[in-house]
Amino acid sequence: MAPSTLLILVVGLAVLAYYVGRQRAIAGALAAGPRMTHSLPGYHGGYVALWCVIPAVVLLTLWQTFEPIWLRDAVLSALPETLRALPKEQLGLVYNDIRNLVEGNIVSSSPGADILAAADQYAMLRQLSRNLSTGAVLVLGLACIAWAFYRVRPSFRARNRVERAIEYLLIAASLVAILTTIGIFLSVLFEALRFFRQVSPLEFLFGLSWSPQTAIRADQVGSSGAFGAVPLFAGTLLISGIAMLVAVPVGLMSAIYLSEYASPRLRNYAKPMLEILAGIPTVVYGYFAALTVGPILRGLGESFGLDVASESALGAGLVMGIMIIPFVSSLSDDVINAVPQALRDGSYGLGATRSETIRNVVFPAALPGIVGAVLLAVSRAIGETMIVVMAAGLAANLTANPFEAVTTVTVQIVTLLIGDQEFDSPKTLAAFALGLVLFLVTLVLNVIALRVVRRYREQYE
Amino acid sequence: MSSTPGVKELVARGIGRRYRNERLFKAAGLGALMIGLGFLAFFFYTLVANGYTALQQTRILLDVKLDLAVIDPDNTRDPAVRATADYQRLVRDAMSALFPDVKARAELRDLFALVSPGAGLELKEYVASNPGAVGSTISVWLVADDDIDVLVKGHVSRDVPEADRRIDDRQLAWLDKLEQEQRIGLRFNRYFFTAGDSRDPELAGIWSATIGSFYMLLVTLLLSFPLGVATAIYLEEFARRNRWTDLIEVNINNLAAVPSIVFGLLGLALFINAFGLPRSAPLVGGLVLSLMTLPVIIIASRAALTAVPPSIREAALGLGASKMQMVMHHVLPLAMPGMLTGTIIGMARALGESAPLLMIGMVAFIVDVPDSPLDPSTALPVQVYLWADSPERAFVERTSAAIIVLLLFLLVMNATAILLRKRFERRY
Numbered sequence: 001m002a003p004s005t006l007l008i009l010v011v012g013l014a015v016l017a018y019y020v021g022r023q024r025a026i027a028g029a030l031a032a033g034p035r036m037t038h039s040l041p042g043y044h045g046g047y048v049a050l051w052c053v054i055p056a057v058v059l060l061t062l063w064q065t066f067e068p069i070w071l072r073d074a075v076l077s078a079l080p081e082t083l084r085a086l087p088k089e090q091l092g093l094v095y096n097d098i099r100n101l102v103e104g105n106i107v108s109s110s111p112g113a114d115i116l117a118a119a120d121q122y123a124m125l126r127q128l129s130r131n132l133s134t135g136a137v138l139v140l141g142l143a144c145i146a147w148a149f150y151r152v153r154p155s156f157r158a159r160n161r162v163e164r165a166i167e168y169l170l171i172a173a174s175l176v177a178i179l180t181t182i183g184i185f186l187s188v189l190f191e192a193l194r195f196f197r198q199v200s201p202l203e204f205l206f207g208l209s210w211s212p213q214t215a216i217r218a219d220q221v222g223s224s225g226a227f228g229a230v231p232l233f234a235g236t237l238l239i240s241g242i243a244m245l246v247a248v249p250v251g252l253m254s255a256i257y258l259s260e261y262a263s264p265r266l267r268n269y270a271k272p273m274l275e276i277l278a279g280i281p282t283v284v285y286g287y288f289a290a291l292t293v294g295p296i297l298r299g300l301g302e303s304f305g306l307d308v309a310s311e312s313a314l315g316a317g318l319v320m321g322i323m324i325i326p327f328v329s330s331l332s333d334d335v336i337n338a339v340p341q342a343l344r345d346g347s348y349g350l351g352a353t354r355s356e357t358i359r360n361v362v363f364p365a366a367l368p369g370i371v372g373a374v375l376l377a378v379s380r381a382i383g384e385t386m387i388v389v390m391a392a393g394l395a396a397n398l399t400a401n402p403f404e405a406v407t408t409v410t411v412q413i414v415t416l417l418i419g420d421q422e423f424d425s426p427k428t429l430a431a432f433a434l435g436l437v438l439f440l441v442t443l444v445l446n447v448i449a450l451r452v453v454r455r456y457r458e459q460y461e
Numbered sequence: 462m463s464s465t466p467g468v469k470e471l472v473a474r475g476i477g478r479r480y481r482n483e484r485l486f487k488a489a490g491l492g493a494l495m496i497g498l499g500f501l502a503f504f505f506y507t508l509v510a511n512g513y514t515a516l517q518q519t520r521i522l523l524d525v526k527l528d529l530a531v532i533d534p535d536n537t538r539d540p541a542v543r544a545t546a547d548y549q550r551l552v553r554d555a556m557s558a559l560f561p562d563v564k565a566r567a568e569l570r571d572l573f574a575l576v577s578p579g580a581g582l583e584l585k586e587y588v589a590s591n592p593g594a595v596g597s598t599i600s601v602w603l604v605a606d607d608d609i610d611v612l613v614k615g616h617v618s619r620d621v622p623e624a625d626r627r628i629d630d631r632q633l634a635w636l637d638k639l640e641q642e643q644r645i646g647l648r649f650n651r652y653f654f655t656a657g658d659s660r661d662p663e664l665a666g667i668w669s670a671t672i673g674s675f676y677m678l679l680v681t682l683l684l685s686f687p688l689g690v691a692t693a694i695y696l697e698e699f700a701r702r703n704r705w706t707d708l709i710e711v712n713i714n715n716l717a718a719v720p721s722i723v724f725g726l727l728g729l730a731l732f733i734n735a736f737g738l739p740r741s742a743p744l745v746g747g748l749v750l751s752l753m754t755l756p757v758i759i760i761a762s763r764a765a766l767t768a769v770p771p772s773i774r775e776a777a778l779g780l781g782a783s784k785m786q787m788v789m790h791h792v793l794p795l796a797m798p799g800m801l802t803g804t805i806i807g808m809a810r811a812l813g814e815s816a817p818l819l820m821i822g823m824v825a826f827i828v829d830v831p832d833s834p835l836d837p838s839t840a841l842p843v844q845v846y847l848w849a850d851s852p853e854r855a856f857v858e859r860t861s862a863a864i865i866v867l868l869l870f871l872l873v874m875n876a877t878a879i880l881l882r883k884r885f886e887r888r889y
Binding site: 159163166167169170171173174175176177178180181183184187188190191249250251252253254256257258260261262270273274276277279280281282283284286287288290291292322325326329351353354355356358359376379380382383384385386389390410413414417418431432435438439442443446447450 | 472479480482483485486487489490491492493494496497498500501504507687688691692694695696699700708709712713714715716718719720721722723724725726727729730731735752755756759783784785809812813814815816819820824842843845846849850857860864867868871875
């Protein structure tokens with residue numbers, strides 16, 4: 001029986017177990033009287049069902065993990081001596097051929113008699129393994145049901161046990177968040193370490209030239225394989241800087257206007273409208289930057305006699321800045337609103353105008369929170385991918401001129417990894433090293449920003 | 462002593478400047494707001510102005526002779542035989558019949574280029590559903606090539622020098638003749654909504670990308686909703702405050718701010734490279750997106766749980782419920798609308814996400830509609846990315862239209878979330 005069918009069967013068995021356990025509990029309660037019963041009948045049913053599912057699923061999982069290993073060993077050891085002497089990679093190919101024969105897939109070459117015999121053996125062994133696993137899982141499931149079934153009696157504390165099982169389930173779920181973080185960190189770190197074994201970290205962090213195309217043949221021209229990431233960091237900073245030059249003034253002034261000047265009506269309409277900007281997918285901004293803003297800037301540059309590249313840092317930065325406006329404005333709005341009214345009233349009482357109050361009283365009081373908001377926005381800008389992939393350049397230029405095309409860390413990660421790739425070339429692994437840098441930088445920015453925001457909030461509460 | 466001015470005078474002297482600054486400051490705030498909103502308006506205007514023309518496409522009215530000798534020479538009436546016939550030849554014959562003077566090989570090729578390669582398939586479908594029509598001559602509107610389409614819609618000007626045009630002067634003359642005979646018309650663009658990707662813009666559509674996105678969101682929802690809710694319940698209701706729970710909390714907050722592309726790296730290294738899951742599959746996309754959505758759902762669910770007042774919990778406990786019963790029977794149902802709202806918002810974000818999908822190979826050129834979450838597929842935002850990179854002018858309107866469809870999906874999801882919040886919001 002295929003594992004998926006077996007799983008459905010186990011679930012069916014569990015439903016049956018639930019009803020059996022529940023019936024027994026009801027019968028016991030009727031005989032002993034409700035005062036003597038500890039748990040509701042449903043809990044007894046759940047208890048029996050849990051005993052059916054958990055051991056059976058664990059056994060099935062173990063079986064599925066070890067079955068391929070055992071099959072491979074058994075099939076390969078039965079192969080004739082000539083085939084077994086092959087190097088490891090070729091042996092793997094032979095084994096794949098055998099499996100493909102059984103699955104009915106396309107085989108790489110016409111199979112010999114040995115391979116056909118091995119395929120027959122593979123099919124036979126797999127059938128045997130499946131029959132065995134079906135039998136073992138069902139027997140185990142039934143045995144556990146029987147054991148749990150006889151424990152069901154009115155005084156049995158089924159509820160406590162079921163509840164504890166649910167609690168373990170909840171704990172397991174909450175560990176996923178940690179596992180994900182560890183998974184991200186380790187998977188990126190391992191690949192990055194493999195990269196640093198081939199390229200020194202100092203060259204990567206401080207080298208001034210980036211051309212990741214490595215030569216396939218030794219005599220190939222123009223593929224030096226230089227991995228100095230400084231041009232990428234500089235390009236990322238340039239584009240993020242332009243984005244912040246747009247987002248911080250516009251976002252901050254919008255937040256000040258909305259929280260200090262705007263009528264409640266305007267605020268009710270304008271704030272959600274501004275937040276729509278944050279909900280638009282980034283690929284849409286990228287399309288916009290590449291097809292609308294890029295050509296407009298190029299045309300403007302021409303009319304002023306400037307040479308603006310069609311994939312200029314300015315275009316990508318401007319559009320990214322617009323995307324980030326709502327991040328700055330809604331967070332700043334929150335902190336400005338958290339400034340106590342008494343501070344404002346005091347300032348008005350001394351004769352200050354509204355703008356003087358805002359500049360000299362509200363803004364300094366809200367500054368830590370605003371700094372936190374800006375830091376969060378910076379980390380957003382550094383990690384932003386689609387806009388720069390579509391609207392920024394690919395060549396690594398070390399320049400501060402916003403009219404030229406620059407490339408960023410995220411662009412290089414995407415270009416290095418798009419399409420098929422092998423996992424041992426430094427070109428592919430370089431993407432993971434860049435990813436590690438990106439992950440660490442954004443992590444640090446976020447930790448600082450969250451801390452600043454939190455500390456500030458506590459002051460007025 | 463009259464040379465030192467009094468306080469009153471000093472204030473009066475500065476008041477004009479101060480009021481001017483006040484007005485300037487207020488105007489600057491309003492200006493900033495208008496920049497943001499103005500961009501939003503400009504943005505939607507450009508999208509709609511570019512995209513609405515993709516609803517229609519140019520078709521050419523042709524009198525096609527459904528020649529039995531071509532479709533089914535032995536008159537077997539077997540659908541399998543008829544499906545493999547050379548229908549494009551019928552289209553070519555019909556074009557030749559309209560322009561009998563065109564004889565030279567190169568000229569004929571240019572003439573046939575006016576009609577899309579998809580026209581033959583349309584004829585095939587017609588024959589399959591009307592087997593009786595074989596042998597007669599029918600008048601059908603067949604789909605035109607994308608170069609004709611952009612010209613008819615006026616996206617490409619006729620005034621550019623011939624060398625810069627994809628259509629030469631001779632083809633223009635044929636097109637003019639067709640227009641005079643009223644054989645050129647705009648019809649509903651069914652390909653856009655029912656087809657997969659195609660190298661020919663006139664035959665390209667978003668259906669397979671939509672299905673890919675659907676499978677991906679399904680996987681994401683099935684994984685991240687139960688996990689997210691369970692985590693939130695544990696952290697909010699059961700966990701004691703200690704180092705472990707603090708660690709989990711910090712992790713969740715930081716995960717929410719990790720750049721999406723890093724999740725793509727995780728998917729590539731872990732799911733594809735280590736676990737050997739298939740490339741380009743919505744299953745892997747869904748796994749990656751659910752890791753991204755999880756923090757959003759957890760944070761929203763925890764907020765929903767804290768909003769349930771303690772009196773409800775105390776009442777349940779006071780009536781003899783166990784802690785688990787209190788949570789499952791009373792707190793969870795009250796918090797569910799808030800959790801669902803957070804989930805929908807997280808799903809909307811996942812739907813618009815494309816950067817991690819580029820890493821796990823979902824940028825493939827997919828023509829077929831995927832049948833399961835394991836088939837290679839692409840997603841709506843990635844389709845937008847692919848089309849935005851295509852050089853053909855006809856893809857511009859299709860990209861904008863695909864974006865409009867994507868934004869409509871997002872609008873529906875967010876509106877549902879807002880409605881849900883309004884409908885079930887309680888004040889205790």
